[in-house]
Amino acid sequence: LSHLISNMKITTFVQHDFVNPDDLSGQAAVVIDTFRATTTMTTALQNGAACMIPVMHVKDALAIKAQDSDVLLGGERRTQKIDGFDFGNSPLEYTAQAVGGRRVVMSTTNGTKAVMAAKKAATIMLGCLNNASAVAEKLAKLQLDVTLLCAGTVGRLSMEDLLTAGMIIAHLQQICDVTLCDTSITARDMYIMHQSDINGVLKNTAHYNTMLKNDLAGDIAFCMQTDICSTVPVFDGTGFVKK
Amino acid sequence: LSHLISNMKITTFVQHDFVNPDDLSGQAAVVIDTFRATTTMTTALQNGAACMIPVMHVKDALAIKAQDSDVLLGGERRTQKIDGFDFGNSPLEYTAQAVGGRRVVMSTTNGTKAVMAAKKAATIMLGCLNNASAVAEKLAKLQLDVTLLCAGTVGRLSMEDLLTAGMIIAHLQQICDVTLCDTSITARDMYIMHQSDINGVLKNTAHYNTMLKNDLAGDIAFCMQTDICSTVPVFDGTGFVKK
Numbered sequence: 001l002s003h004l005i006s007n008m009k010i011t012t013f014v015q016h017d018f019v020n021p022d023d024l025s026g027q028a029a030v031v032i033d034t035f036r037a038t039t040t041m042t043t044a045l046q047n048g049a050a051c052m053i054p055v056m057h058v059k060d061a062l063a064i065k066a067q068d069s070d071v072l073l074g075g076e077r078r079t080q081k082i083d084g085f086d087f088g089n090s091p092l093e094y095t096a097q098a099v100g101g102r103r104v105v106m107s108t109t110n111g112t113k114a115v116m117a118a119k120k121a122a123t124i125m126l127g128c129l130n131n132a133s134a135v136a137e138k139l140a141k142l143q144l145d146v147t148l149l150c151a152g153t154v155g156r157l158s159m160e161d162l163l164t165a166g167m168i169i170a171h172l173q174q175i176c177d178v179t180l181c182d183t184s185i186t187a188r189d190m191y192i193m194h195q196s197d198i199n200g201v202l203k204n205t206a207h208y209n210t211m212l213k214n215d216l217a218g219d220i221a222f223c224m225q226t227d228i229c230s231t232v233p234v235f236d237g238t239g240f241v242k243k
Numbered sequence: 244l245s246h247l248i249s250n251m252k253i254t255t256f257v258q259h260d261f262v263n264p265d266d267l268s269g270q271a272a273v274v275i276d277t278f279r280a281t282t283t284m285t286t287a288l289q290n291g292a293a294c295m296i297p298v299m300h301v302k303d304a305l306a307i308k309a310q311d312s313d314v315l316l317g318g319e320r321r322t323q324k325i326d327g328f329d330f331g332n333s334p335l336e337y338t339a340q341a342v343g344g345r346r347v348v349m350s351t352t353n354g355t356k357a358v359m360a361a362k363k364a365a366t367i368m369l370g371c372l373n374n375a376s377a378v379a380e381k382l383a384k385l386q387l388d389v390t391l392l393c394a395g396t397v398g399r400l401s402m403e404d405l406l407t408a409g410m411i412i413a414h415l416q417q418i419c420d421v422t423l424c425d426t427s428i429t430a431r432d433m434y435i436m437h438q439s440d441i442n443g444v445l446k447n448t449a450h451y452n453t454m455l456k457n458d459l460a461g462d463i464a465f466c467m468q469t470d471i472c473s474t475v476p477v478f479d480g481t482g483f484v485k486k
Contacts, residue, residue, distance in 0.1 A: 014257065014426075018398065155261065159425040182402040182448050183257075189444075190429055193436055201432075205425050 008176050009145040012165050012183040015152035016114040028144040029121035030135055030168065032128065033151035034160040035207050036089050037111030038233075039128040039223045040074070043091035045242040046231040048100035053239035054112040058082055061105045072099065075107030079214045082107065090219050103239070114151040115235070121147065124235040129164050129198070129223065134230045136171035138243075146172075148184070159190075159205040160223070163198060166191025167226065198224050251419050252388040255408050255426040258395035259357040271387040272364035273378055273411065275371065276394035277403040278450050279332050280354030281476075282371040282466045283317070286334040288485040289474040291343035296482035297355040301325055304348045315342065318350030322457045325350065333462050346482070357394040358478070364390065367478040372407050372441070372466065377473045379414035381486075389415075391427070402433075402448040403466070406441060409434025410469065441467050 013019050016031075032038055041052040053071075055061050061073050062084075074087035074094070081088030087098070089108055106112075118124045122144060127135040139146055148168060150161035166187035172178055173188070180188065194201040202208045202224065211220055233240035256262050259274075275281055284295040296314075298304050304316050305327075317330035317337070324331030330341070332351055349355075361367045365387060370378040382389055391411060393404035409430035415421055416431070423431065437444040445451045445467065454463055476483035 014400070015261070018258070018261065156424065157257070157426045157429065159428065162425070162429065180447070181399065182405070182450075183400045185402065185444070185447065186400065186405065186429060186433055189436055190432060193432055201428070204423070204428065207425075 006177060008143070008172070008178045010148065010169055010172065010178050010184045011146070011181045012148040012150065012187050014150050014157035014162060014183060015155060016117040016149050017155060019117045019149060021117055021120045024118055024121040024147050026144065027121050027147050028139055028142050029118035029124045029147045029149055030127040030139070031111065031114045031118055031124060031149050031151065032161045032164045033111040033114060034128045034164045035158070035211060035223055036091060036219055037106065037108040037151065038126040039130055040089055040091040040094060041106060041126055041233055041240055042128055042131050042229065042231055044094035044099045044104055045233050045240065046229045047094055047096040049094065049104050050101055051103045051239040051241050052233060053103065053105045054115050055105055055107050056109060056112045058107050061107045064105050070103065072102050072104045074104050079211065079216065090216070091222050092218060110151045114149050118147070118149055126233040126240055127164055127168055129167065129226045130228050131231055132164055132167040133171050133227045134232050136168045136175070138232045139168070139172055140175045148187070153207045158207050160202055160207060162187050163191050163194060167195070198226070249420065251386070251415070251421045253391065253412055253415065253421050253427045254389070254424045255391040255393065255430050257393050257400035257405060257426060258398060259360040259392050260398060262360045262392060264360055264363045267361055267364040267390050269387065270364050270390050271382055271385050272361035272367045272390045272392055273370040273382070274354065274357045274361055274367060274392050274394065275404045275407045276354040276357060277371045277407045278401070278454060278466055279334060279462055280349065280351040280394070281369040282373055283332055283334040283337060284349060284369055284476055284483055285371055285374050285472065285474055287337035287342045287347055288476050288483065289472045290337055290339040292337065292347050293344055294346045294482040294484050295476060296346065296348045297358050298348055298350050299352060299355045301350050304350045307348050313346065315345050315347045317347050322454065322459065333459070334465050335461060353394045353396070357392050361390070361392055369476040369483055370407055370411055372410065372469045373471050374474055375407055375410040376414050376470045377475050379411045379418070381475045382415055383418045396450045401450050403445055403450060405430050406434050406437060410438070441469070
């Protein structure tokens, strides 16, 4: 108990481009890309994948594969699977049968950029609606100041990420003494206002409708589930592992 | 009625740094810096100032004064009045007696940057809590797509600006058919959630508390008043005038 910080500062960014990486030094960072990168990586680890390695470019993924033919490749460009890859970016593809015990290289531009923006943090986790309360519980144990990094969509705030940040904050403030920045207050209040009907608010938002047009209703339904798993992906220097 | 657009798109930015000026081409832009630049300029015009001219630097203000000794100078650096200027950035200073019939050059870094980010818009207005409904009524008549540009504070979302944007949107959607981006939905919902106690949410936010520490409680109280005036400052190519 001697290590408890008296007050945990929680800073939220609606889009990773706006972050100064130095500001995250010594903090616990949570990267949030609920539609779909962080939901997919959380699901894969929950289903037994050994490690999820985020990379920016397709050529980076292929370079790792050239060194280690056992890795699987996953990722998307404009919601579509990349040619020659094993998986796209749907959490539904990452079953226990498909990924159990395997290392998977994920090429998702936006999610990977958000992880890189957090590279100076003391620890980096992945958050989504599926594991929001588990993330909050882990943050409470770490007792570090927290930065929540929403990936956003094409440079803008994305509602599903804001609600995920808000759910983590709403849970955290019940178990810790917290100080919230204006964006964190906004995220928490939006979650509290809409927690009983997350689909109701998301159905009018941009990314949700882009996904619907791309026949991804199943992914939307999966990604909107709250607290269905206790896996918190944590970065180990190379990739995200279950901790 | 033949000019009515069937659906008005409302885009909100929480901070002007994130704006691509080209995206505002042909739109109606509203710059929002509720604590305090846009409240102050609205108040000055309401009190009879002839024109409010925003400039970035103190030297720009002094250059205009050198050409035209009749202009008054206003502005702030870190909440304080600038040496040699007639006014700071408090709306309480811009009385009818002080500014009636006068042109005033305003040097406010953040608010001026936000105006410059909107320079390609078809029209630029200034919004604050004091004139939010009047701004909405004017936007409804223009029937252009709308971008609401919050100035924010030191590069971050500022709650008082978000609530102002939300109040404009909440009013607009009662009189127009609108399509809202995710940030616009967030702004509107935050306003709806907090409209009955704006002080209650703002008292926990960053800029409010910085102002309190600088003995600006009177300014805070003034700036938080909703719909106390019908003046909408509109840019005429040189400065903002009452229209």
